[in-house]
Amino acid sequence: MAVSVTLPALGESVSEGTVTRWLKAEGERVEVDEPLLEVSTDKVDTEIPAPASGILASIKVAEDETVEVGAELAIIDDGSGAPSEPAPAAAEAPAAQVESSPAPVAEVPAPAAPAEEAPAAPAAPAGGAEGTPVVLPALGESVTEGTVTRWLKEVGDSVDVDEPLLEVSTDKVDTEIPAPVAGTLLEIVVGEDETAEVGAKLAVIGVAGAAPAAAAAPAPAAPAEAPAPAPVAQPEPTPAPAAPAPAPAPAAPAAAPAAPVQAAAPAAAPAPAAPAAPVTPAAPVTPAAPAAPVSGAEADGAYVTPLVRKLAAENGVNLATVQGTGVGGRIRKQDVVAAAEAAKQAAAAPAPAAAAAAPKAPAVEASPLRGQTVKMTRMRKVIGENMMKALHGQAQLTSVVEVDITKIMRMRNKAKDAFAAREGVKLSPMPFFVKAAVQALKAHPVVNARINDDEGTITYHDVENIGIAVDAEKGLMTPVIKGAGDLNIAGIARKTAELAGKVRTNKISPDDMSGATFTISNTGSRGALFDTVIVPPNQVGILGIGATVKRPVVINHPELGETIAIRDMTYLALSYDHRLVDGADAARYLTTVKQLLEAAEFEAEIGL
Structure with missing residues (x-):
């Protein structure tokens, strides 16, 4: 059932209000009486609470828009709690999975007979894996695009429905995108620090266990070549001269499935097939994760979103000293605010002792507003x-x-x-x-x-x-x-x-x-x-x-x-x-x- 959120009467002389900030994004869950948005009137600024628990299905009034008292601001779906958009995706998932299931079944026996079939399995993700697509949802009426700041899963990992899959940053909010269905992450289409429009495909999730099955396909081929299992631990030096590019791959865990593919390539007679196989797998490409910490190196190796970086700069917080409480140790806005408050308290404590020692001129720092043009509130x-x-x-x-x-x-x-x-x-x-x-x-x-x-x-x-x-x-x-x-x-x-x-x-x-x-x-x-x-x-x-x-x-x-x-x-x-x-x-x-x-x-x- 859809519950309408309207602008309440905020005083006898108040006839309209301006939405200054949405505290929740479309698709997020809200609890009854939880602050949903901030509204400004000619009398006061106040928060509007959610009238019911559920999913914020639609935002009707964007930020900085003015509406009259009683106008509809948003719609909350107070059903089971699952977002309305992923629901049909989950319903379509079985059909998609049924259609794609014959392909893996046909491919599983193939590696047992011809060894050349092994490279064909990873070729599927490169051309577009079959499964349920993960798209960038609408995060507000005025939001048209988002930047992938961090992938929380890698290709081949298993994911559960509604489990956080990646983090996205927009000009309004930082948020996590959940998995629409349970299964295996087959392909990552948009890498970290890349920007995509609303509705763009970000990744593909296949049948649960599909990726492990494909990865295990080369394993039966390994026993077929009796000597191959022993050298599997040392084929790293052998392919290195053939292709120098995979050299950094051993440092990442994703290189493990790549090694058997390259080991199978020498077994095949045609040499041209070998270079094609390493280029095809998405696994070596996705380790853009190590590249993300580089952009946020000031945060001691943890990725920092642009909004958090800006907040830290405004408050004079050194991100290298902040301990993140987000997923995987990511630094969140709350961490920066807490660090800034702690710094103020620490600075205030020694102040009396310093003043008693000798009066000094106060430190005057330049305001981050210098040189900026901002909208009048x-x-x-x-x-x-x-x-x-x-x-x-x-x-x-x-x-x-x-x-x-x-x-x-x-x-x-x-x-x-x-x-x-x-x-x-x-x-x-x-x-x-x-x-x-x-x-x-x-x-x-x-x-x-x-x-x-x-x-x-x-x-x-x-x-x-x-x-x-x-x-x-x-x-x-x-x-x-x-x-x-x-x-x-x-x-x-x-x-x-x-x-x-x-x-x-x-x-x-x-x-x-x-x-x-x-x-x-x-x-x-x-x-x-x-x-x-x-x-x-x-x-x-x-x-x-x-x-x-x-x-x-x-x-x-x-x-x-x-x-x-x-x-x-x-x-x-x-x-x-x-x-x-x-x-x-x-x-x-x-x-x-x-x-x-x-x-x-x-x-x-x-x-x-």
């Missing part, structure tokens, strides 16, 4: 459109104040361990800023408002929904703490950690991103002293938090009078829509936030 386009809309639709201005948060920092250092143990989240300075900003919004609703341009009215909100700007890998995202005015420090800390975690794990929903009445952006987390942040659409204010730095400040001590002391200082920058918020309004709001932070009366909320 949908998320980047949406961010740009919103920023331009905000700048063109508002009269924006920024006011800045300096705040002494020494008490806040001391209070946090004193309570952070007990707070983390009690609440289950770390106590960062951010919840203190959010708490102060929210309390000030209640006193200055002009900053927590919205201008209704079409109606010519102003809405002063009775709730404080605070958007928190999060620097994510895909771009700046702003999840919303709903009802922040009713939360204490612990509640704000938990909600902030929850939303930030959703953003970084791509689990954020459109509802988590909508409804903000005021936004806070911690630009100081990356070292900026302050920033002229842009007010988001449908809001009239945004608060930017600068970096906290220690510096000498003149303070008024109750006993010592004016004196200089080392204090923790930061800048708060309020950008606002000057159509509604005047400079005096902005200054009053910032002054209230400053007073709340410098008073630092949050002991009860953090358990002190």
Whole structure:
């Protein structure tokens, strides 16, 4: 039964989505609720899970295509689990095998009588072996060709149905091609590092045991020549002068069947037949496998796909030091990612010791993006459109104040361990800023408002929904703490950690991103002293938090009078829509936030 995968409703205001990446290829098996594809909307990027278990039979919407909510994205066959394409191949296999069976039967007795028949058996694979063809399947609507990166089986090997037969790399994905039927690999048509179009024949699989039978045919001929069995171990030097090309063949296991063929050739009177036999067998040709490691020599002899090589270059990973976990020790994308993460952790560990020894300039490496032209992501386009809309639709201005948060920092250092143990989240300075900003919004609703341009009215909100700007890998995202005015420090800390975690794990929903009445952006987390942040659409204010730095400040001590002391200082920058918020309004709001932070009366909320 075919199960349709459709684009679900991702929010009330979301009417369409763009397929950014397919996580599965056609023909691959998926489990229910397993991530199937990634979709980008003007609100959020999210993953679409599989509605049922089965085989991904067809992909209806290619990557970078945009469709409306409810549109069909793909079809999953939830039948027995076998791919729909190999099924008819398996059904046709018996017929093909029945037709080809008389040929081996006729050839088996032939070698017993005339010795000249032995070379004729390997001649069949050269001209096109009879059996079930292995073709390159469709791996996506936009994929027209693939490159054979590695053969997992050699000519003469036995294979089972659905057993991985070879690996193929496309511009979208690296994947394994399974055997459509059980049998013996008779012929490899497309060698490693060769590119073939979708539908092209890659190999031929014959009746199980067919290849061993053909290989055994020369064996009866060997006993016919009594002396031949003994010299079989040493005929290698004898044919060497006759044909220098087979010399490297003894290093490969495939040379074993070739030796009897050459031994039989001298027994035959006509010498011209001897050179023809070594050229015919596919076995000596297929040892392109040793050639593959040459192209990936940097990976310590294991073949590396182009995608993995590119990923390693982008992350500065030396493939020679990576231990592959793929089939036959092949290095996979996951191995490179793990190695890059391990390298980052290893670099971070000795950093404090090095800094303690002597401060050094950080190593600045050139980005792999230098000199490249890449497509703008949908998320980047949406961010740009919103920023331009905000700048063109508002009269924006920024006011800045300096705040002494020494008490806040001391209070946090004193309570952070007990707070983390009690609440289950770390106590960062951010919840203190959010708490102060929210309390000030209640006193200055002009900053927590919205201008209704079409109606010519102003809405002063009775709730404080605070958007928190999060620097994510895909771009700046702003999840919303709903009802922040009713939360204490612990509640704000938990909600902030929850939303930030959703953003970084791509689990954020459109509802988590909508409804903000005021936004806070911690630009100081990356070292900026302050920033002229842009007010988001449908809001009239945004608060930017600068970096906290220690510096000498003149303070008024109750006993010592004016004196200089080392204090923790930061800048708060309020950008606002000057159509509604005047400079005096902005200054009053910032002054209230400053007073709340410098008073630092949050002991009860953090358990002190």
